[in-house]
Amino acid sequence: MPSDAKTASLLRSTPEGKCAYLDADVRDPQKILTQAARTLDFDRPIGLILLGIMGQVSDDEEPERIVAELIDALPRGSYVALSDGTDTSEKLKVAIEAYNTQSANSYHLRSPERIGSFLQELCLVEPGLVKSADWRPDPGSADIAHDQSHAVGAVGQILG
Template structure:
């Protein structure tokens, strides 16, 4: 893919709407430095990335090849968590914050494959994600999929907008994957999660995964990434990932490497990323 953003033209992708919409999106997208959603998209084999994202990805891969495994297995963790909630816990509503760019096995695809009447709201504030939002808006006839342009730092606004699609008198699964690492202050990150969960009813679930400071390679990769000009991402200790679930009932096996959380293989690959699912009593 070239860096001339030709794929952002309305003729190339109807998801961008009118020519005016496409022009506005192009104006908001900065291709002069890497961006986390595009960088991650490159690592999971997507095509929606630019030269700066690929240069950084290749550089990080030389320092720590394991980050590619983190990207791919975190996506697989998402699929297992959503299927568990839909098939075993009867959850039919999902609020996915920090959506990222569409790839395979998006939240709505997994949820509606298991339960066609599922309702999904995606949340992001990145212009490229916004441009591709219509690719996320496919839905089964029985269910609903919607997208809102909102910021993690304003939980109340997220909940207010999501209420147009979700029924907050019924349980909701809040999903925040590979996003909280962008919040530098841990206490603030915990506060944001707590405020979001406070707006959800009893029986709701929290799903979180993030990269962790569990190897020298991951720490070095994080340091290099944060020098790139992209919005920094801070890897945390495993105990800090667990802290997001204080006050919730953890689903077995608790806070675990994303590859080992309800693993479908006998010998899952070790990775520097941990996740968990917790239930609000």
């Protein structure tokens, strides 16, 4: 089956699972949760993926609160994957500043520790919060230029 036919098949749902598109902004977690509840069973574990999205949220918009609100709605056993760009490179900070002056949207680099704090209530899966390039790389894969990797990520599970 061609890949676009497989995708269309998934979007129409099957007895094994469901798929839905939500048109929402991460700054409105209640809208996301309300729409997601139409498709997802919040009595069973859910996977939440926040890859590169929280950097779109300014400090004034309280990214920690947004992530906490999303996590608090998830049942025990759920997993959360989060990754974002860090402020560890002067070159990247200059590039992001230039991007932010020319873009309708801005990106907000944060320290690895601050990004990790978004998942502080979760039990992190090994290897924990690490540079994204180091998170379970394929054995024998070409080594990514480690000094050029300026994003960190982790996966955590809700245990209690």
